[in-house]
Amino acid sequence: MKNFTISIDLHSTTTGISAFDRADTILAVVKEDSKP
Structure with a gap:
C-alpha cells in the first residue's frame, strides 16, 4: 500500500x-x- 495525503483547505481558518x-x-x- 502506498502512503498518500490529501490537502484540505477550510475557508474559515487562518x-x-x-x-x-x-x-x-x-x-x-x-x-x-x-x-468535496
Whole structure:
C-alpha cells in the first residue's frame, strides 16, 4: 500500500497550523453534510 495525503483547505481558518485550526478542519470534514 502506498502512503498518500490529501490537502484540505477550510475557508474559515487562518494558517491551518494552530491546534484550533486543525481541530476546526477535522470537525468540518467529519460532518455528514461535508462535500468535496
